Amino acid sequence: MTILGSALVTGASRGLGARIAQRLAGDGWPVAVNYHSDRAGAERVVDAIVAAGGRAAAFRADVTSEDEVPGLVAAAEAELGPVQVLVANATGPQPLVPAADVSWQDHLDQLVFFVKSPALLMRATLPGMRALGTGRIVHIGSDSFERALPGASAYNAAKGAQIGLARTWARELGAYGITVNVVAPGWIPVERHGVVTTEDSAGYVRDVPLGRLGTPDDVADVVAFVASDAARFMTGERLTVNGGHTID
Numbered sequence: 001m002t003i004l005g006s007a008l009v010t011g012a013s014r015g016l017g018a019r020i021a022q023r024l025a026g027d028g029w030p031v032a033v034n035y036h037s038d039r040a041g042a043e044r045v046v047d048a049i050v051a052a053g054g055r056a057a058a059f060r061a062d063v064t065s066e067d068e069v070p071g072l073v074a075a076a077e078a079e080l081g082p083v084q085v086l087v088a089n090a091t092g093p094q095p096l097v098p099a100a101d102v103s104w105q106d107h108l109d110q111l112v113f114f115v116k117s118p119a120l121l122m123r124a125t126l127p128g129m130r131a132l133g134t135g136r137i138v139h140i141g142s143d144s145f146e147r148a149l150p151g152a153s154a155y156n157a158a159k160g161a162q163i164g165l166a167r168t169w170a171r172e173l174g175a176y177g178i179t180v181n182v183v184a185p186g187w188i189p190v191e192r193h194g195v196v197t198t199e200d201s202a203g204y205v206r207d208v209p210l211g212r213l214g215t216p217d218d219v220a221d222v223v224a225f226v227a228s229d230a231a232r233f234m235t236g237e238r239l240t241v242n243g244g245h246t247i248d
Contacts, residue, residue, distance in 0.1 A: 011090030186242025
């Protein structure tokens with residue numbers, strides 16, 4: 001896709017978001033690296049992008065806040081150009097809670113990240129994408145929706161809602177040249193998981209046809225594909241990145 005604007009990656013100070021930001025920058029995108037509290041991490045990501053010859057800047061904002069999201073997008077666009085690629089990656093705590101103990105607030109906590117935040121970001125970036133006549137919205141999902149892990153009912157329900165959101169947006173926004181897709185990783189160990197040993201992951205890996213854990217690069221490469229011109233005629237889709245773990 002011809003680069004006319006910038007890419008905004010939320011929750012990009014570490015983990016998947018950091019690698020996605022670096023991968024998109026490697027493809028030539030000026031990248032807005034969003035963070036909430038980890039300024040040092042975001043600055044490290046920006047420094048790595050700049051050292052590799054790319055262009056990036058860090059922007060602090062709570063992407064679940066109706067007050068802060070418009071300011072985030074305005075600041076990013078003022079420095080890097082209109083957002084042409086939006087990657088909704090930011091997430092929050094994902095506690096395991098038995099179904100009998102799940103409260104409505106538990107559900108709201110997950111919906112805030114996977115429905116409210118993407119909705120706020122879409123509304124704030126849509127004018128720029130419409131002006132450009134093209135855009136990419138990429139949700140970072142999870143294969144947990146298929147796996148239906150016990151204790152994760154609030155998280156899984158929100159991830160299901162995320163899929164419905166993306167599919168409906170794909171129909172509505174296609175007229176503006178905007179595609180909307182979901183990239184759904186399996187278990188990808190990142191900083192928040194701490195040290196994951198071979199023994200820790202052995203049971204999981206046994207059920208993965210490709211015989212290994214995924215890496216942040218595996219996810220970032222698929223996001224880069226969805227953001228590229230190679231995916232110009234693909235919208236409303238969910239691409240699962242888990243080595244075949246959820247093959248029926």
